[in-house]
Amino acid sequence: DAGVTQSPTHLIKTRGQQVTLRCSPKSGHDTVSWYQQALGQGPQFIFQYYEEEERQRGNFPDRFSGHQFPNYSSELNVNALLLGDSALYLCASSFRPSQTEAFFGQGTRLTVV
Amino acid sequence: QQQVKQSPQSLIVQKGGISIINCAYENTAFDYFPWYQQFPGKGPALLIAIRPDVSEKKEGRFTISFNKSAKQFSLHIMDSQPGDSATYFCAAKEGADGLTFGKGTHLIIQP
Numbered sequence: 316d317a318g319v320t321q322s323p324t325h326l327i328k329t330r331g332q333q334v335t336l337r338c339s340p341k342s343g344h345d346t347v348s349w350y351q352q353a354l355g356q357g358p359q360f361i362f363q364y365y366e367e368e369e370r371q372r373g374n375f376p377d378r379f380s381g382h383q384f385p386n387y388s389s390e391l392n393v394n395a396l397l398l399g400d401s402a403l404y405l406c407a408s409s410f411r412p413s414q415t416e417a418f419f420g421q422g423t424r425l426t427v428v
Numbered sequence: 429q430q431q432v433k434q435s436p437q438s439l440i441v442q443k444g445g446i447s448i449i450n451c452a453y454e455n456t457a458f459d460y461f462p463w464y465q466q467f468p469g470k471g472p473a474l475l476i477a478i479r480p481d482v483s484e485k486k487e488g489r490f491t492i493s494f495n496k497s498a499k500q501f502s503l504h505i506m507d508s509q510p511g512d513s514a515t516y517f518c519a520a521k522e523g524a525d526g527l528t529f530g531k532g533t534h535l536i537i538q539p
Binding site: 319348350355356357358359360362363370371373405407411412413415416417418419420421422 | 434460462464469470471472473474477517519521523524525526527528529530531532
């Protein structure tokens with residue numbers, strides 16, 4: 316069982332650029348959630364995808380968008396990058412949104428310069 | 429508005445001792461309270477979780493104590509080992525919503 320996999324592991328972008336992060340959920344899981352973890356802070360919920368639709372969103376601007384594919388994998392897109400977007404981006408998967416146990420990937424470390 | 433407050437921010441415990449981390453929440457609709465362990469460069473891993481209809485749950489050396497009336501819950505790590513040194517996060521969830529995390533506790537177990 317591969318678990319939740321994220322790519323890339325590290326990424327450096329320039330302010331104003333756009334970035335796409337990818338996530339493959341754990342086998343058997345159909346729900347993907349994205350979190351942003353700033354250095355020294357707890358993860359913050361960005362949004363959740365189920366049945367290829369965004370079903371819930373945290374307090375993040377529209378510059379953050381996502382997509383879920385028929386195979387349940389997901390992408391997180393961030394436009395017009397700001398220095399403050401530098402963080403560890405975590406993907407978590409579960410079976411159905413209502414399932415309580417969420418499994419996290421190792422994250423993508425995004426640095427905006 | 430921080431819905432889950434975690435303390436202490438950092439904690440040093442001697443090997444074999446008991447590590448205690450506390451969390452308080454505001455939203456009474458939360459119905460699931462997990463604890464996650466995170467090592468540097470890794471994603472959070474679920475340690476143990478509890479529902480509000482139970483006051484205590486134990487798994488191995490890890491115990492959650494839950495006080496619904498006080499809106500508080502805590503993690504106890506018995507016989508703490510150097511391998512337990514990590515950052516611990518409490519979290520809470522309402523129904524099918526996303527997790528709300530505390531700010532984390534950096535735990536160091538001294539040999």
